Each structure stands twice: as C-alpha cells, then as structure tokens.
Amino acid sequence: MDDIYGIFKGGTLMNPILTFLVVLIGFYGLSSSDNIIKSVFSVTIIESGVILLFLNLGNFEGGAIPILSEGVTSIVDPLPQALMITTIVIGSTVTALSLMLCIKVFHHYGSVEWKEVLSREDVKS
Numbered sequence: 001m002d003d004i005y006g007i008f009k010g011g012t013l014m015n016p017i018l019t020f021l022v023v024l025i026g027f028y029g030l031s032s033s034d035n036i037i038k039s040v041f042s043v044t045i046i047e048s049g050v051i052l053l054f055l056n057l058g059n060f061e062g063g064a065i066p067i068l069s070e071g072v073t074s075i076v077d078p079l080p081q082a083l084m085i086t087t088i089v090i091g092s093t094v095t096a097l098s099l100m101l102c103i104k105v106f107h108h109y110g111s112v113e114w115k116e117v118l119s120r121e122d123v124k125s
Contacts, residue, residue, distance in 0.1 A: 022048060023045075023053075026045035036105060036114060040095060051084050
C-alpha cells in the first residue's frame with residue numbers, strides 16, 4: 001500500500017488523469033447537449049481542463065514559486081502561468097460573448113435548442 005501511495009504522493013500521476021477526466025466531461029457535455037447555453041459551458045469546461053494540463057506540465061516536484069529569495073535553488077517556469085492567466089481572461093471574454101449571442105438567438109428564434117434553431121433557419125432561407 002505504501003508503494004501505491006508513493007506514486008500518488010505529490011499528484012504526479014493523478015493530475016494528468018483528473019485533467020483528462022475534466023476534458024472528457026466537457027466533451028461529453030458538448031456532444032450530448034441540445035441546448036446552446038449548455039454547449040457554451042461545456043466548451044468552458046474543456047478550456048478549464050486544458051488550462052489545468054498546461055499548469056501541471058509547467059510544475060515539478062520541489063520547484064518554488066518564481067520569486068527569487070535567499071535559499072531558493074530551483075523555481076518553476078513562470079511562462080506557462082502567465083500564458084494561462086491570459087487564457088483565462090480571453091476565455092471568460094469569449095464565454096461572455098457567446099452567452100450574449102445566445103440571448104440574441106433566443107430573441108430572434110424564441111428558443112435556445114439546437115434543433116429548433118436549425119430547423120427555423122432552414123425555413124427562413
């Protein structure tokens with residue numbers, strides 16, 4: 001039992017597995033949702049999984065935060081962290097824009113269901 005705990009200590013094996021599960025949950029929600037708003041949130045979940053993946057890849061055992069002080073010998077790379085902060089800001093902006101477009105679709109078609117919107121689009125063409 002100690003050997004198994006040694007593998008999972010520090011999250012070296014669990015982090016990629018949990019990240020993969022988050023991405024799979026997002027893809028499942030995207031493929032099974034009939035609602036446009038649920039699809040937007042599923043894409044947001046996928047984005048969160050990708051952010052977790054990049055942050056896990058930029059981290060290593062024993063690495064300190066990238067602030068130099070006395071006694072710090074190894075620090076983690078701050079570039080993935082900076083890129084993921086930028087990704088979070090851009091992702092929240094895209095999510096807000098997508099939700100605003102969902103409101104416009106609802107006002108125009110009277111529904112946010114994919115099948116109803118696509119069938120009404122065919123009739124108007």
